[in-house]
Amino acid sequence: MNYGKSARSTNAQNWFLHRITGTFLIFLLIVHLWVQHYDHQTATIAVQTVTAEQFEAGTLPTYPDEAVSAVRAQTGNATMEVTPYDVVMQRLSDPVYAVLWKGFNILFLLFALHHGFYGLNNVLSDYIRNDMARAITKVLTWTLALVLLIVGLYSVITAGWNYSP
Amino acid sequence: MKLTVKIKRYNPEKDTAPHWQSYEVPAEPLDSALALLLHIKWHIDGTLTFRKSCAHGICGSDAMQINGENKLACSILVQDIVKGDGDTITFAPLPGSPVIKDLVIDQTRFFEKYRAVMPWLINNTPPPEKERIQSPEDFDLIEDATKCIMCGACTHSCPSTWADPDYLGPAAMLKAYRYTLDTRDEGSDERLGVVDSKEGLWKCYTIFNCVQACPKEIDITRWLSALKRKSVTARL
Amino acid sequence: MIFSHDVVIVGAGGAGLMAALYAKEGGADVAVVSKLHPLRSHTGAAQGGIGAALGNEEEDNWLWHTFDTVKGSDYLGDQDAIEIMCKDAPRTIIELEHYGVPFSRNKQGKISQRRFGGHTRNFGEAAVRRACHAADRTGHAIMHTLYDQCTRQGVRFYDEYQVLDLIMTPDGACNGAVAYEILTGEVHTFHSKIVCMATGGYGRAFKTTSNAHAGTGDGLAMVLRNGLPLEDMEFVQFHPTGLYRLGILITEGARGEGGILRNNDGERFMERYAPTVKDLAPRDLVSQCMYKEIRAGRGINGKEHLYLDMTHVGEEVLLKKLPEITIFSRTYMGVDPITEPIPVAPTCHYAMGGIPTNFNSQVETGNREAIVPGLYAAGECACVSVHGANRLGTNSLLDLVVFGRRAGMAMAQEIEERRRERKLPLPDAPEKRTRDMLEAILSRTEGEPVVNVRTDLQQSMMDNVSVFRNDETLSTAVADMEGLRQRARNVVVRDKGKAFNTELMDAVEIDFMVDYAEAIAAGAHHRTESRGAHSREDYDKRNDDEWLKHTIYQSDCEGNFEFSYKDVVITRFQPKERKY
Numbered sequence: 001m002n003y004g005k006s007a008r009s010t011n012a013q014n015w016f017l018h019r020i021t022g023t024f025l026i027f028l029l030i031v032h033l034w035v036q037h038y039d040h041q042t043a044t045i046a047v048q049t050v051t052a053e054q055f056e057a058g059t060l061p062t063y064p065d066e067a068v069s070a071v072r073a074q075t076g077n078a079t080m081e082v083t084p085y086d087v088v089m090q091r092l093s094d095p096v097y098a099v100l101w102k103g104f105n106i107l108f109l110l111f112a113l114h115h116g117f118y119g120l121n122n123v124l125s126d127y128i129r130n131d132m133a134r135a136i137t138k139v140l141t142w143t144l145a146l147v148l149l150i151v152g153l154y155s156v157i158t159a160g161w162n163y164s165p
Numbered sequence: 166m167k168l169t170v171k172i173k174r175y176n177p178e179k180d181t182a183p184h185w186q187s188y189e190v191p192a193e194p195l196d197s198a199l200a201l202l203l204h205i206k207w208h209i210d211g212t213l214t215f216r217k218s219c220a221h222g223i224c225g226s227d228a229m230q231i232n233g234e235n236k237l238a239c240s241i242l243v244q245d246i247v248k249g250d251g252d253t254i255t256f257a258p259l260p261g262s263p264v265i266k267d268l269v270i271d272q273t274r275f276f277e278k279y280r281a282v283m284p285w286l287i288n289n290t291p292p293p294e295k296e297r298i299q300s301p302e303d304f305d306l307i308e309d310a311t312k313c314i315m316c317g318a319c320t321h322s323c324p325s326t327w328a329d330p331d332y333l334g335p336a337a338m339l340k341a342y343r344y345t346l347d348t349r350d351e352g353s354d355e356r357l358g359v360v361d362s363k364e365g366l367w368k369c370y371t372i373f374n375c376v377q378a379c380p381k382e383i384d385i386t387r388w389l390s391a392l393k394r395k396s397v398t399a400r401l
Numbered sequence: 402m403i404f405s406h407d408v409v410i411v412g413a414g415g416a417g418l419m420a421a422l423y424a425k426e427g428g429a430d431v432a433v434v435s436k437l438h439p440l441r442s443h444t445g446a447a448q449g450g451i452g453a454a455l456g457n458e459e460e461d462n463w464l465w466h467t468f469d470t471v472k473g474s475d476y477l478g479d480q481d482a483i484e485i486m487c488k489d490a491p492r493t494i495i496e497l498e499h500y501g502v503p504f505s506r507n508k509q510g511k512i513s514q515r516r517f518g519g520h521t522r523n524f525g526e527a528a529v530r531r532a533c534h535a536a537d538r539t540g541h542a543i544m545h546t547l548y549d550q551c552t553r554q555g556v557r558f559y560d561e562y563q564v565l566d567l568i569m570t571p572d573g574a575c576n577g578a579v580a581y582e583i584l585t586g587e588v589h590t591f592h593s594k595i596v597c598m599a600t601g602g603y604g605r606a607f608k609t610t611s612n613a614h615a616g617t618g619d620g621l622a623m624v625l626r627n628g629l630p631l632e633d634m635e636f637v638q639f640h641p642t643g644l645y646r647l648g649i650l651i652t653e654g655a656r657g658e659g660g661i662l663r664n665n666d667g668e669r670f671m672e673r674y675a676p677t678v679k680d681l682a683p684r685d686l687v688s689q690c691m692y693k694e695i696r697a698g699r700g701i702n703g704k705e706h707l708y709l710d711m712t713h714v715g716e717e718v719l720l721k722k723l724p725e726i727t728i729f730s731r732t733y734m735g736v737d738p739i740t741e742p743i744p745v746a747p748t749c750h751y752a753m754g755g756i757p758t759n760f761n762s763q764v765e766t767g768n769r770e771a772i773v774p775g776l777y778a779a780g781e782c783a784c785v786s787v788h789g790a791n792r793l794g795t796n797s798l799l800d801l802v803v804f805g806r807r808a809g810m811a812m813a814q815e816i817e818e819r820r821r822e823r824k825l826p827l828p829d830a831p832e833k834r835t836r837d838m839l840e841a842i843l844s845r846t847e848g849e850p851v852v853n854v855r856t857d858l859q860q861s862m863m864d865n866v867s868v869f870r871n872d873e874t875l876s877t878a879v880a881d882m883e884g885l886r887q888r889a890r891n892v893v894v895r896d897k898g899k900a901f902n903t904e905l906m907d908a909v910e911i912d913f914m915v916d917y918a919e920a921i922a923a924g925a926h927h928r929t930e931s932r933g934a935h936s937r938e939d940y941d942k943r944n945d946d947e948w949l950k951h952t953i954y955q956s957d958c959e960g961n962f963e964f965s966y967k968d969v970v971i972t973r974f975q976p977k978e979r980k981y
Contacts, residue, residue: 003281003282003333011362011363012361014367016397122368122370125363127328129331176898177900195735207851211850211851211894211895212898212904214903214904215903218441218443218615219446220649221446221649222728222732223725224437224445224446225441226438242733265901266900266901283553284549284552285550286499286500286546292499296495296498296512297499298510298511301505301510303506303510304503304506308503308536311503311545312538314541315545343503344501347501347503
């Protein structure tokens with residue numbers, strides 16, 4: 001092994017980004033969890049859970065009244081059945097919320113992809129020790145990350161366009 | 166009390182694979198684990214082979230796996246390992262390096278990594294007539310790291326090293342820390358060039374096995390993290 | 402196989418590494434051959450400090466250091482050599498600091514110094530802070546730094562090669578060594594212009610010792626077997642504070658930081674024996690006083706130990722300045738020195754005697770003018786003699802680095818002068834004696850195991866040649882050696898393999914051990930006076946008229962030995978009664 005003879009890798013920057021994305025991911029995840037599962041004030045898809053007995057008896061989870069009425073108010077249909085898709089689309093088509101939530105989701109997407117794929121690369125390079133194989137793995141994993149990024153960006157940006165229930 | 170001592174034996178001249186062998190050994194609670202091995206070697210089976218020297222935890226010869234944990238055999242007592250009469254103690258060589266014989270491992274690679282980090286003071290400024298001045302606070306920065314006895318317990322407990330034997334490992338990088346953070350040293354660029362590499366610092370995933378294994382209770386992961394911060398700031 | 406180098410250094414402790422570093426920097430091609438990996442050497446166990454009159458804490462002077470060392474040696478040390486050591490000390494410490502040794506620092510950022518036994522200011526007025534230290538792992542800090550520097554300089558290391566013999570030309574010059582490669586069981590020849598012995602001490606010849614298992618003094622036996630003498634072998638230092646039964650060292654620095662020895666009555670008994678410096682009297686005196694207390698029935702609960710009381714010193718000092726001994730006490734005795742006194746008893750610690758050398762570390766034949774060409778010795782195995790009849794604490798590390806350094810520089814110079822010369826030719830079959838010895842051990846199938854012989858030898862030395870000696874015990878010890886020699890030559894090993902056969906090396910070491918143990922016992926029997934660490938109950942006074950001289954011991958290693966003498970060099974300080 002020729003230690004110190006190879007050029008400095010980009011690991012220092014990536015490691016530092018890994019710390020930053022990791023720190024941010026904690027907050028992003030907390031917001032994500034809160035909004036998706038606990039917050040009844042903004043439009044959410046949080047469901048009120050049912051017990052095992054209720055489920056057996058055929059009772060389905062329902063949405064909080066705030067969420068249902070927000071969707072109904074926006075569509076003007078006071079009797080419509082509200083699905084999770086409706087709730088999310090309602091949120092992302094809202095002119096005020098859309099920019100905020102799309103920005104939030106894009107940040108979430110970027111950080112999660114970098115964090116996850118840097119980690120994955122570390123694990124793979126622990127077990128793949130041939131320099132050529134390592135380079136190929138690196139290209140393949142970051143290409144996959146890029147594809148996922150494009151798909152994610154497309155989904156987030158286009159969501160809510162022309163939404164009509 | 167009487168203990169069952171189970172030892173992972175391997176004789177390169179006879180065996181194709183390691184095997185376990187058990188001995189019945191009389192012991193006192195205050196005996197060290199090394200005393201058990203010495204008893205076997207001297208009184209039961211002279212072919213049992215292990216390294217030893219100072220017998221009080223400063224020379225670093227007798228790091229080995231005792232009941233599954235990397236320890237110095239001389240620095241752990243029977244009463245810390247077993248509950249009572251008839252209990253079993255197992256001895257195996259440190260995991261992660263080739264075994265030469267019984268509990269003796271080949272440390273060639275371990276010391277190759279030590280040499281790779283340029284483990285010496287680099288200072289090209291002509292020294293003063295007297296000692297170079299270093300405040301007690303600056304000395305405190307490196308004191309913990311200077312306690313290292315190079316026994317190898319940490320590096321051979323490190324899952325990153327097990328997965329990738331080329332990884333420099335905690336012992337070598339602690340040495341890099343000890344010199345790089347020494348206020349008298351001017352070689353941080355050269356040394357960081359070695360540790361800030363694909364087989365260096367960034368493969369430390371702060372697993373903390375090294376801290377648990379260190380018989381000198383050095384806070385290794387803490388110092389490696391400090392070295393990572395130093396590497397990042399050097400780049401910025 | 403034959404390895405060829407300018408300089409072959411046997412042993413890789415403080416002296417060996419220091420010699421290697423300075424010889425290499427001086428341009429020589431240096432090989433260090435050691436039976437252990439260099440970092441496992443016993444210099445690493447030195448705890449408390451290294452003495453040098455730096456004057457970082459208070460006024461100090463190399464002349465005071467010289468006086469203390471002369472007085473500590475009970476006037477048997479050679480004063481020219483002592484003066485060189487004490488004068489060289491400050492600059493050597495500064496060089497070590499420049500090499501990167503992590504010394505503890507005082508508030509001004511200079512090397513911190515503390516009090517140590519026998520070190521005083523103004524020729525004995527009061528204790529002085531002279532011991533430079535790296536917490537209580539000074540030897541460890543120095544040795545690791547030296548190894549780092551040797552690595553940097555590209556010194557060639559042969560790790561786990563055990564040297565078993567020297568190669569001498571018919572003219573009595575040394576031009577190589579024979580070594581057993583532990584890993585493979587091969588016997589190799591090292592061919593060189595110079596060999597430097599740095600093989601350390603022999604504490605393992607005694608039952609209770611602070612020395613490592615490797616401290617078997619092999620070099621001394623090799624020298625004897627090649628017809629060369631040993632000097633002042635009767636002087637064996639017992640360190641006052643070894644952990645009871647185990648012998649693990651508790652540094653004198655513990656008393657330097659304020660620790661007090663107490664007997665069963667809780668009395669600070671050293672006040673009675675040494676009113677000025679009390680617990681910081683030299684080691685020979687403290688060890689003898691401890692034995693007197695124990696014999697007077699004042700051992701703790703009637704047992705053969707006393708207490709080292711550190712409880713008033715405070716947690717901060719213990720954890721910051723004496724962390725290692727705090728851990729040792731907790732680990733091995735289950736005693737926490739912060740709240741409880743530590744059970745201690747004297748433990749065999751240091752060999753004042755050894756291979757006679759001049760102050761450039763060249764080996765002498767027992768006569769000051771006649772050196773052995775091509776042979777150097779430094780460190781504990783050598784006898785310059787700077788320690789005389791008793792070594793002061795902190796002077797062992799100092800001896801290693803000062804005379805290791807001088808050896809290194811002298812060897813580099815000699816190599817430079819002999820640049821155009823060829824190495825002296827090897828004799829025919831230089832390895833034969835070694836191969837025969839190993840073959841004899843391996844082919845033997847009947848006999849007793851090594852441990853029996855070693856245990857009996859250690860017991861005899863402990864019972865008969867320890868702190869107090871008399872004609873009866875010493876005659877017994879000398880007589881014991883004859884039987885032990887025959888037994889050592891007939892031990893049987895069960896491991897007959899070539900790979901990492903440590904049992905075979907145990908068998909060789911016990912054979913060596915008898916040779917120098919005989920030198921110790923016979924020397925002690927021969928010297929009919931009490932001086933320093935050599936305390937005869939039947940001759941309890943120092944006798945300068947007859948015995949102010951070094952003993953030179955020569956032996957055929959078959960039980961026939963003879964003594965000759967060498968004058969002590971006295972320059973500034975005339976022998977006086979030794980009081981503390």
